[in-house]
Amino acid sequence: MPDKVTKKDIEFEREALQYTDAVYRMALRMTKNKADAEDLVQETFFKAYRFWDSFEKGSNCRAWLFKILTNLFITAYHKKSKEKQQFAYDDVDSHYLYNQFENTDYKQQLEDPEQMLFNQLLDDDVKKAIEELPEDFRMVVVLSFVEGFSYQEIADIVGIQLGTVKSRLHRGRKLLQKGLWQYAVKRGIVKEKT
Amino acid sequence: MDCKQALLKLYNYLDNELDAIECKEVEEHLKSCKHCFGKAEFERILKKTVQEKCCYEPIPEQLKSSILERIKRIDKCSDSNQDSSEEQNRFFFSAKPELRLDRRCFHFDYHWSFFHFHEDFSRHSRLYDSQI
Ligand SMILES: [Zn+2]
Numbered sequence: 001m002p003d004k005v006t007k008k009d010i011e012f013e014r015e016a017l018q019y020t021d022a023v024y025r026m027a028l029r030m031t032k033n034k035a036d037a038e039d040l041v042q043e044t045f046f047k048a049y050r051f052w053d054s055f056e057k058g059s060n061c062r063a064w065l066f067k068i069l070t071n072l073f074i075t076a077y078h079k080k081s082k083e084k085q086q087f088a089y090d091d092v093d094s095h096y097l098y099n100q101f102e103n104t105d106y107k108q109q110l111e112d113p114e115q116m117l118f119n120q121l122l123d124d125d126v127k128k129a130i131e132e133l134p135e136d137f138r139m140v141v142v143l144s145f146v147e148g149f150s151y152q153e154i155a156d157i158v159g160i161q162l163g164t165v166k167s168r169l170h171r172g173r174k175l176l177q178k179g180l181w182q183y184a185v186k187r188g189i190v191k192e193k194t
Numbered sequence: 195m196d197c198k199q200a201l202l203k204l205y206n207y208l209d210n211e212l213d214a215i216e217c218k219e220v221e222e223h224l225k226s227c228k229h230c231f232g233k234a235e236f237e238r239i240l241k242k243t244v245q246e247k248c249c250y251e252p253i254p255e256q257l258k259s260s261i262l263e264r265i266k267r268i269d270k271c272s273d274s275n276q277d278s279s280e281e282q283n284r285f286f287f288s289a290k291p292e293l294r295l296d297r298r299c300f301h302f303d304y305h306w307s308f309f310h311f312h313e314d315f316s317r318h319s320r321l322y323d324s325q326i
Binding site for chain 1: 201205209210211232233235236237239240241243244245247248249250251252253254257258260261262264265266268
């Protein structure tokens with residue numbers, strides 16, 4: 001079969017395929033394993049290609065791809081995940097990590113948190129802490145923290161109200177900080193108060 | 195603006211969600227309050243750290259080329275780009291579980307053989323595509 005490269009192919013390759021890394025990264029965080037992430041990425045670009053005509057040229061292609069990915073994840077993967085969305089987050093304060101340091105013997109680490117804490121956490125610690133968040137919170141945390149989307153863009157991508165974005169992000173942030181503290185303890189960067 | 199108000203707006207400030215006036219108010223407070231400044235710096239570095247530690251994870255070349263290949267194949271297989279959504283769903287949802295199961299087993303049994311199982315997957319999807 002002769003290869004014919006269409007205008008659509010060229011456009012799609014230029015506009016959409018530049019975001020493969022970002023889409024893959026998001027898929028990994030959401031599915032938490034490579035095999036499912038690869039499926040999800042394939043499906044995302046496949047669907048994007050098929051619906052390329054409905055993409056408004058000149059608008060934000062990265063956000064559009066993330067919207068497709070998020071949709072596919074919610075419809076196809078969410079169902080099979082047994083994850084319970086119930087989570088005890090109310091006992092976590094705002095600025096949890098900072099307060100933990102302030103209230104323990106590690107106050108001096110606040111002088112230079114980058115050197116004393118953050119640089120000592122492994123990439124995998126941070127990724128795992130994110131992956132341990134309940135799905136709904138994880139989604140907005142990744143879109144905001146890692147991908148840098150605005151609250152309004154996140155609302156459009158996930159298909160939720162702006163207020164919901166803010167509250168999920170708020171809770172997600174607290175839980176993430178709690179998770180990171182636990183990894184700091186695990187790494188021996190800090191010792192849990194007994 | 196007092197500490198309570200400043201901290202309430204801190205995350206919105208760090209996420210660039212404040213308008214110019216609010217931004218300035220928060221900044222004024224941070225300049226004059228050492229404690230809030232410390233918190234703000236901590237949160238800013240935390241956000242930066244999370245971003246940096248998660249951002250480098252490039253897509254495997256194998257997967258990228260398989261996406262390209264699959265897209266090209268699809269285009270040639272169908273006369274029109276305007277496939278019905280029914281066909282779309284058939285591809286995504288009825289074909290998937292079976293494939294997924296195959297892959298999962300393969301993956302479990304042969305952890306070392308990532309590329310091999312990938313080939314296996316392409317073969318399956320090629321089979322499926324030709325059935326459409
Ligand atoms: Zn203050």
